[in-house]
Amino acid sequence: MHCECEHCDINNAFYGAIKDASVERFCEARMEFHVPAGKKFINQGDEIRNFKYLKEGLIKLHRIDSNAREQIISFGRPMDFISIQNFFSEKYYNYSATALENSVVCQFDMKVINELIRTNGEFAQKMIQISSMALNKTINTGLDLIRKTMYGKIAGIILFFSNEIYKSTEFDLPVSRKEIGQFTGLSIETVIRVISEFRKDGIIKVYGKKIEIIDKQRLTAIIEHS
Amino acid sequence: MHCECEHCDINNAFYGAIKDASVERFCEARMEFHVPAGKKFINQGDEIRNFKYLKEGLIKLHRIDSNAREQIISFGRPMDFISIQNFFSEKYYNYSATALENSVVCQFDMKVINELIRTNGEFAQKMIQISSMALNKTINTGLDLIRKTMYGKIAGIILFFSNEIYKSTEFDLPVSRKEIGQFTGLSIETVIRVISEFRKDGIIKVYGKKIEIIDKQRLTAIIEHS
DNA sequence: CGCGGCTTTGATGTTCATCAAGTAAAGTGG
């Protein structure tokens, strides 16, 4: 049987550490499945049985906070490791994962990953590096969210989708106003009001979910000085 | 030469993975130094040359945010890995570290750590686990801080020092009102006002830096419901 | 059709920052 992993993007970026024979083993332990937009595929409280990463699509990681409010932790893109957050330190997921767009998820048995870490030093190093990057990113985005005003927060998430996800000044928002609120910590109404103000000020154009950025420089300035 | 690491707390919790001969090597690569309270021993922008952990004392990790404001990221306790945050993914520190109490820091050369990860699977696994726990903790405390009201935030930090650091209902705050503001995202005046209110309501007693918790239950309730 | 969820706008009130002013404590130089 031919192994598809050899041609996978992930392989080049990450499994480069795994040589020849190991790739075969890895491949066999792999399972790939499609998740339609809107479907939740990890439930907060689920036992962690395997290691998942996102091959294609867009997802959100979210949880119920101590006040029983839904809260979005982060967005996941292709190449992101979905399970990294507490895979190695907890027994149960303390967050849920839901697809925002049709997505493809790959997963491996825990044992295979753990064995690789123990037996393949290069692999272990890569893993630590990725975990470290994730921590770093989380700290930065988290800390930034604390201090910014509502304008800075909304400008930030618009530019995030524009720059990081869609690489275009015109795109369909993959999240509802409510979800933007859940991510930024703002109420729905505040989210809507800020978006409306940006529209009235000619910074963006809005057609329902569709956003067109008119004055990117001003959006950036709002973030900086907020 | 006799190796002191054998009797170090850290050794039991972490270096248990390192057997016999390796401990010697580890020990030789180790450097230990004292940091007096108030002294900054890592500067944001410094090159990362070695791996540090806190042996004794209390420190803060802090940074200058995008608005040139000082911001406290987290507090570090004995057994905490100071360098974990971006040791494995960045070349320069993106945060500073300052001692809040007289502290003792141990450090190792990067090469030794990296070599151990590559050659000692068990060590690598421990490292990933610790990194994962740090990420997990950061996410939880960070996300919690976003949503809470000023009462919840202040109650939270008081209970943090009481429960996690000093294990007592009576202790000297190791941070100024200003630093509490830098950690919680509140202004100094707000911090002071909330502390005053807690005092007037008979929840705590305050003598300058000294805090005595009178009604712990109520403090906890404030956090929960805030 | 009617129902529920998402969106929008307005009115109102709470939470919090900022400005201003003053006190206390602690170091600094003569």
Next chain:
DNA sequence: CCACTTTACTTGATGAACATCAAAGCCGCG
């Protein structure tokens, strides 16, 4: 040792940032 600055702390007054409540339009879906 005292005048002197500096730093931490405190309180009040004011306004800005934001949540909440209420009402209504829109849209997809059974």
